[in-house]
Amino acid sequence: MSENDVKPNKELLLDPFGTTIVKDYERLYKEFGIQPFKPLLQRIKNPFMAMRRGVIFGHRDFEKIIDCMENGKEFAVLSGIKPTGEFHLGTLMTAKEIIYFQKQGAQTFYCVADIEAYEDNKIPFEKSEKYAVGNIADVLALGLDPKNAYIYRQSKENRVKDLAIIFGRAATLATMKAIYGERHIGLYLSALIQVGDILLPQLPDFGGPKPTVVPVGVDQDPHLRFSRDIAQRFRRKYGFELPSATYHKIIKGLDGSPKMSKRSPMSYFTLDEKLEVIANKISNAFTGGRPTVKEQREQGGVPEICPVYEIDMFHFVEDDDEVKKTYYDCRTGKLLCGEHKKRTIEHVLNFVREHRKKREKYIDKAREILGIG
């Protein structure tokens, strides 16, 4: 069932949290061995918003992490950001996940993937350095505790580069082409460096082997599979635990496209844009609404295909009941798109205003952490 086949019906009240899109992800379960996250939910004492709502829909080996959280065992969380621009809703999700796991007691690693930004996006290091300062200020403003986190740039972390060199011998051309396609050697090298990032928490400098969760968007799974393969091959030498992962869904583009993309400025916004621009982009967003008010009142809207609903659910409405109400009100034709957008814009702008105030205070701290004078 694809999104376009959804036959909305006032009587049929689907689970507002993620049931609709799960079918699109079934291939991932079957072909790639990603496990569904939902069955684990009841074992997690204090699940993160995106877990409760099915935004985090899949995992690999996450049972190990639950065991650590339940029994106070040592574990780590690692994820990062490619410093190619300002924070947007994708990087926001990963940052929140990291912060969640930090609060659950994880040894925390946040990586600025500036080598990947160079190899994949041609961003020179001088330029990515500027983005990195802002990105780190963002993640600090969101609540990452820098005292209990290792925040670093790939280009400055020799241990990661040295792991990439060591792992290189196990990376066949066939594997690289299968995962990443026909790319230049720099891109393959940056993939190896990302494996180095993912296994960094398990080096003796950080206390040795331990379960590590890598929360990512599902589009990052190839990196995870590659990392697990490499961890297996170098298990005897380093004692690596295979890294675990959680997978969140990719938020839809505001223009109705499957994902937000820099190539379509109307599909996304950054936390850095002017408030009126953000408001305008949401205001112009594609929705699951009907051609006429009359039809919408009669048939209800289609929140399953609506990016405005996703913005609420992924990020800006804290209360689950409020999200559910929005879902049902849309489905039953009570809530029209104009009103919904107005409310969402308010939520988003409130968040952005507050966030910016905090962020401003963290710029110097971010420079200090990154060692930028």
Next chain:
Amino acid sequence: MSENDVKPNKELLLDPFGTTIVKDYERLYKEFGIQPFKPLLQRIKNPFMAMRRGVIFGHRDFEKIIDCMENGKEFAVLSGIKPTGEFHLGTLMTAKEIIYFQKQGAQTFYCVADIEAYEDNKIPFEKSEKYAVGNIADVLALGLDPKNAYIYRQSKENRVKDLAIIFGRAATLATMKAIYGERHIGLYLSALIQVGDILLPQLPDFGGPKPTVVPVGVDQDPHLRFSRDIAQRFRRKYGFELPSATYHKIIKGLDGSPKMSKRSPMSYFTLDEKLEVIANKISNAFTGGRPTVKEQREQGGVPEICPVYEIDMFHFVEDDDEVKKTYYDCRTGKLLCGEHKKRTIEHVLNFVREHRKKREKYIDKAREILGIG
């Protein structure tokens, strides 16, 4: 004309220095753009033994280096060793070349290619470290002045690794496959790291762009071509001069095979082997001799195909006239193989004995240079 076509003739006295094998190298001139070295010889005030004798038979852009030597301009020399074992006659040649250029005033770089040893030969770093100490003691004993040289291991030289990362973006899969064949990513990465080595002398830390000569065996030309290509691509960013190279012939295996190889222990010896083993290997060497003494007296020997003659000419007979005499005496049937071998064994063992005494004294210095406690 291949070596097997040589029709020895007492009357026909060929140039003992390199004319015979040049034809085998003509493809290199035509197809790969290597230039013949001989025309440059008269411009070099104090040519190295291997230059005078045609062992160094080709070059790229060596005019630039002559210009520096003639006019006291700044230039660099870089070469290195893959620490996969003890010094042999191949590494000995490169070491002597480096020392020659150091004496001509070059800023001198000697690289221990331990990353290549790992990626290409599967030698773990712990093991290559041991070889490296011996190798550096060898090169110091041979006369490299450590006060005026930068001697380093790739695995410890972050500037080289960082250059490899930067160059990676310009290394297409097609290029790598054309030069190195279908290999794992680690091997391609070690090729990029070698480019980093070759361009290291031109970084601001070492005084910025300058002509650099890389003296190598002709089998290393793919690395040089790749390095020149990368230097060209990053010329605007770094101001690189395209690196120059000299190419020496590859010494024949003692068993008559085209090159000495670890896979055939009787084809080569190391400076570390027992003296009687070295003597025995030379004693058992293939030669250009005739089936019977009578035939040899009548027809003369074939020094062109004789590894014992090459040992003299490449390394162990300092005096050009003495080499020439050996050549003519062999050619005219005056010198028989037994006598020649006896003389060569004496030369080699004298050298090895002396060398070992000196080398012993440099072990601690080598450990210090490599930062090995």
